[in-house]
Amino acid sequence: MLSHSQAGTGRAQPMDAGGNMPLNSYGVLKGTVIDRRFASGANPHYQIHVVDDTIDYRIAVNVQSQDGSQVEYVVKSHFAHPLLRDLHELKPGFHPLESKPGGLGLDFIRGNLVDRTEFVPLPFSAPGPDNDLNEKLDHYVQRAMADETALLYAFGERWGPENGKKDKIFGFLPGNGIHDIHMNQGNDARFKKDDGVWQDGGLLIHFPRGDQWVAIFLKFQTQAWHTDDKTGHTLDIPVSGPPSDVAGGGGGLPTVEQPDGIVRIVAALVNDARTPERETVTLLNTSNRKIDLAGWSLADNAKSKMALTGELQPGGLTTVVVQAPMVLSNKGGLITLLNAEGLKVDGVSYTKQQVSNPGWTIVF
Structure with a gap:
């Protein structure tokens, strides 16, 4: 990789509390x-x-x-x-x-x-x-x-x-x-x-x-997608549960090691016309096997998490009601889905304009 030293000043970088030396300036x-x-x-x-x-x-x-x-x-x-x-x-x-x-x-x-x-x-x-x-x-x-x-x-x-x-x-x-x-x-x-x-x-x-x-x-391509939340270093991903039935993620399909997209956030109701405090997120299991959501969670813009439970059948949908401390702001925000190992499986964003009409569901 040729980018990190092409035009820099060579100044020493400050080390954070975790021993990491992130970018300077x-x-x-x-x-x-x-x-x-x-x-x-x-x-x-x-x-x-x-x-x-x-x-x-x-x-x-x-x-x-x-x-x-x-x-x-x-x-x-x-x-x-x-x-x-x-x-x-x-x-x-x-x-x-x-x-x-x-x-x-x-x-x-x-x-x-x-x-x-x-x-x-x-x-x-x-x-x-x-x-x-x-x-x-x-x-x-x-x-x-x-x-x-x-x-x-x-x-x-x-x-x-x-x-x-x-x-x-x-x-x-x-x-x-x-x-x-x-x-x-x-x-x-x-x-x-x-x-x-x-x-x-x-x-x-x-x-x-x-x-x-x-x-x-x-x-x-040498950079890993799943990284530590504090240091940004590549995670040593623990592999648990049934292995993927697609060797190496053939055709770009998710695997246990690279779970991105195995369950998708497909919709969210952020601004309910009848009950303003009620917010929902709809999930879709894209795979051909049952997904146990025990240990999984949803997170908001501030990284406040809500635990998930239940199972998703192959191709199945579920709509979950958002519970505190997770909050979906009407000013725009993020929704992130994490699996039991804490790896990001899917994530979406929405804008203030998208939730300006009460009662309408956003489709991602």
Whole structure:
């Protein structure tokens, strides 16, 4: 993986109480796109020149891997999530973010931003103008350059300002920017020191005309999806219960080791017209075997959990009434399903707008 040391300052990183050394200077930059460069030669980054009211920044985005770890990507052309409301209120510039739930920090897993199965792997080849991700990024970046109202939000680790040193790509002074624009947890041993929760990178672009949000999320195939809630390190997953009847999860089907999607959150009633305090979540067993929900739980935006019981037959549905301490806010929120081992099985998000009509059920 080539992203963790391409543009950083080399400063020592603070160690947290758990012995983990997460990213230094994690945050989000809000600004206007004025230029870009394709990845080329030995540099596997697509470069974006962004300005706020007074400062220039370079955003270095991995679009290719040269060491066999393979970049995976998701592009969501109509992204919706409750965090967008608060992002919109930020002033232009770089904003340091705390790596904790309930804030603006990104966490692909805990923030229900993206499903693991949505990631598309890039082929292992040299970067260049024909690189698929180069082209996909450039489509939206060029559109942002042509729209004076468009704004880019880049999440990652800041480097600089590098006083007296020009930026090596765009030439502005001083050099300054954001990198690690990708998942920053579940790393292999080489980059384990960068692991942390609520510190993932990503790009969001807002086009106010039409109120369209575009989200671009990146990770590497060497990064694990299930990570420790405190350190972000890869979990040693305990295997219990009946093994999957699909060897290796053939066809992308869930396994005991990778349970993602074996039970899905398919609907939620957040704003009941008749009984405002009554909220429900509907679950679907997608598998061909019975699922015992003993030890499973649902969690809300604040990670407050509600225990589940009962069994789900193959293809079966169940609608559960939400009980305290779990709460589904009418301002938008998250719903996460965890199995008996504490692994995330499914997760969804909903916005304030989606629950603005009392009595209507949201379908995910």
